[in-house]
Amino acid sequence: MTAKRKIQFSLVYRDMFQSYGKFQPRKDQLERIAPVIIKMGCFARVETNGGAFEQVNLLYGENPNDAVRAFTKPFNEVGIKTHMLDRGLNALRMFPCPDDLRQLQYKVKHAQGVDITRIFCGLNDVRNIIPSIKWALEAGMTPQATLCITNSPIHTVEYYSDIADQLIEAGAPEICLKDMAGIGQPALLGKLTNVIKTKHPDIIIEYHSHSGPGLNMASILEVCKNGADIIDVAMEPLSWGKGHADIISVQSMLKNYGFDVPEINMQAYMEARALTQEFIDDFLGYFMNPQNHFMSSLLLGCGLPGGMMGSMMADLKGAMQAINNNREKNGEPAYTEDELLIKLFDEVGYVWPRVGYPPLVTPFSQYVKNIALMNLLTESMGKPRFSMMDENMWGMILGKSGKLPGEVAPEIIALAKEQNREFYTGNPRELYPNCLDKFRKEMEENGWELGLDDEELYEFAMHETQYRAYKDGSAKKQFLADLQAAKDKAMSKGVSPEEALALKHANADAVVAPEAGIVLWEINGDGENVQSIEPYIGKQYKEGDFFCYIENNHGQILEIPAALGGKLVEIAAKQGGHVAKGDVLAYIQR
Structure with a gap:
């Protein structure tokens, strides 16, 4: 009896969010979701960063290097491969990068725990991909060379297979078929996979597709029948629509066809699903277009x-x-x-x-x-x-x-x-001269650290505008202003009283208990614990101002700051009451 051929899955957690909205989860959220993704037990790979990931960290005042290291670490420890999206000549941004910056990228990302770089050129120009293959190999990363799939009289099986031959000859051990619009025809994709696998049987082929126009489930089956090894998938609540096929449907289809696919820990799936929804409800959802939840044959x-x-x-x-x-x-x-x-x-x-x-x-x-x-x-x-x-x-x-x-x-x-x-x-x-010396000199003049493995130098040179705004604090202020505007817009819509309460909370920052313990209110720092702080509703706080104490279970007294500041609008905990870690103490509206 012939053994069933194995198909592996990669969770494109970064692209799930990018396909729906503007922002990615924060570092603390990524740290919470990673162990749950691991517990699902069905992923050989997870997409942990790449184009548009690090810019948005900077935009809301967070260090992207810390976020990447934190997110990749749990996967590294259990042997799940991490991968990133790399725009070739443009690296992680929307416009071209000099050679020295592109070369530094692979050293930095390998040091941060990223295993695979998915290198693509929007024009499929091998001159923009081959140097990155070389630099990634030198840095210890796995370069996955990419074919950007589209549907035109020019983009034939022969066109793509010729490019694949050149990229494999340059040292790429993997090829990604990047069907970024989901318009790749299943028949063409199946034939292309077969041609590449027949000529290069040891090359790993990974298929990435979006579900927007509704072709990609057929395409997934065709590429698997013709030799693909790994399929990119998503999960609820950010699957389907303009995003990607859900792991549950893909696993079921391939399993029933006869492929060897991993089982899904459904309890962990539901936990990851709930956490992702929590992240959306926290702030990410304010920047998501509802239409992206729908597919469109147009x-x-x-x-x-x-x-x-x-x-x-x-x-x-x-x-x-x-x-x-x-x-x-x-x-x-x-x-x-x-x-x-x-x-x-x-x-x-x-x-x-x-x-x-x-x-x-x-x-x-x-x-x-x-x-x-x-x-x-x-x-x-x-x-x-x-x-x-x-x-x-x-x-x-x-x-x-x-x-x-x-x-x-x-x-x-x-x-x-x-x-x-x-x-x-x-x-x-040839049009883009080296730049790192210029950025290194400025960082030294400013007294800025170059960072572990030169990662801060890399971030500054890669995302200069966003990095400056991150360093001077204006990025965070602008993000908070944008978030407040989005919340105000949501509040202005006609809602029921229950919805209004939910939006009231969404329009304010929660002061959260960092540890379990007993709540001790102390207003204005005058040493007097009061039984009720209702008279203080409306009190104004600045970011970081003292708000209350918590006596934890070890007898330590913790000072709790007033979130990002603003007006106290609701009290959620009683004086002397016991709270668990993560419980909301109050809401402060900016």
Whole structure:
């Protein structure tokens, strides 16, 4: 009897959040979820960081290096492989990086406990991937070279298999099929997997897909039938929609087909599910677009990643009034939102081949969408297409990020010539000189530590703007202001009394007991313990001000600060009452 072929699973915990909203969980939340993910017993790998992960840590005033080390440590200890998303020439950001910074990345991430780097180029230009393969190997990481999957006349099995051959020859022991928009056709993906595995039987193939347009369960089955080794999955409450297939459904489908797949500890699944929902309720949910919970077949027509739908709809609404104002001036009827959305999808279909069929993945998906949206606006103004393009859009078209898969349309070539723009045919790396000496010098002048394994130097050079805001405290202040605005918006909606109470709590910071013990109120530091603090409702506190005491179970007296400051709006614990660790003592509204 032939042994069943084994399929492993990777939980894309980072991408689960990125596909739904703006932020990632905090370090303390990641530390809480990691042991539960391990307890689920079904994951060989977990995605622990990568593009957009570390920027958002900085944006709410948290050190991303500490977060990465804390999140990877439990997985390292039990032998679960950790992996990150790496944008090749762009590394962890949206624009190109110099060589010395890219090379430092792999040393830093290996030291922090990241095992595998998933290296992709949005243009599938091997010149942007191969140097990273070399640097990752030198640093002790496993480089997983990536094929960005899309659906066009150019992106054939032969096109992709030729790129895979080059990446494997350069030393990549693994290939990822990155179906970032979920529009990869199951038949093509199955054939591509078979071609790569037949020619390179020892190469590990991992398949990553989004569920937005509804094809990916069929695609998962096809790639597994043809030799794929590892499947990326998600879990509730952030599975399906514009995200990824749920581990339960994928495991069931493959198990019943006859593959050897691990069992799921469902008690741990439910625990992880509840924790993730808790993180969403805490603050992450305020920055999630509800539409990202829904799948949409409309994505098949435009080929855009589902995770873009939220930002795309916001952009569309922003341009809609201007477009309709211009149409009304011309005596034309205004578009409805649905009509304009279809117009935008059609315009993406027009623009995409004319700018050389770049795979619609970050940042090129944003560029193509932006060109299409600007075209709709200029059309309403009576101006020609492509007359409102910024330097980033032109950079893609001119070859400064790599070679486009297809040819640029003659009309755009003529426009470039008219604007005295030159097409670049050299290696993109040559355009970005080394930078670390400059950043190292500034850190020394500022008295900033370079960090363990130069990780702070790396973070500053990689995310300069966000790092400066993190260091001076303005990032945290801006995040708190944005969060307050999001909470106020939620509060303004019509809700029931029960919902209003829940939103009241959501609109305030909880003062939480750090340990179990007895609550001792002491107002204004005057030494007098009072039986009721209701008269003090409305009292204003600054961040870190003394709030109350807790006498813990060992007889120690702990001073409890007033969270981030603000107005005391509710008391949740009684004088002399016993509280458990994590119990809410009061709510303070900023």
